[in-house]
Amino acid sequence: MTGNGGVYFQGVELGDDLPDLCPDVSMAVIRRFTHEAAYMPAPRFIDHEEARKEGLPAAIVPGIMSQGLLATLIHRWCPEAQILRIDTIFRAPVVVDSEPVCRGVVTDTDAETSRIEIDLTIENEAGETRVLGTALVELPAK
Numbered sequence: 001m002t003g004n005g006g007v008y009f010q011g012v013e014l015g016d017d018l019p020d021l022c023p024d025v026s027m028a029v030i031r032r033f034t035h036e037a038a039y040m041p042a043p044r045f046i047d048h049e050e051a052r053k054e055g056l057p058a059a060i061v062p063g064i065m066s067q068g069l070l071a072t073l074i075h076r077w078c079p080e081a082q083i084l085r086i087d088t089i090f091r092a093p094v095v096v097d098s099e100p101v102c103r104g105v106v107t108d109t110d111a112e113t114s115r116i117e118i119d120l121t122i123e124n125e126a127g128e129t130r131v132l133g134t135a136l137v138e139l140p141a142k
Helices: 027-037 048-053 063-077
Strands: 082-090 101-110 115-123 129-138
Touching: 063 082, 063 101, 063 115, 063 129, 082 115
Parallel strands: none
Antiparallel strands: 082 129, 101 115, 115 129
């Protein structure tokens, strides 16, 4: 890492943790996302009671937004990173109006390509993993 906060491949080691991201998944944010960005204002995303009628615990964060949050985690750590691939597994819903935490840890490095793999998770307040995945990321080199 450099003094200005930049991340370079040469400064990254196996096991490095990315700084946690605590995203805003309030109903106002989810409504804005589903209406203006994703064009998918389904009741399961924007209405707690309607979501419960579908058997969900409450309104849920759309999966595509969860992936976007994980990409945000990477880009806040290294704005110059190029995300080549993100794969996710949705184990359980991320609930709207909750306080999730996005986390990442470097699990592989390739010096020939300046690429790393990052294991990713979104956990709820109880520390339960709701979403997990991996990303293949190319970092800038010094």
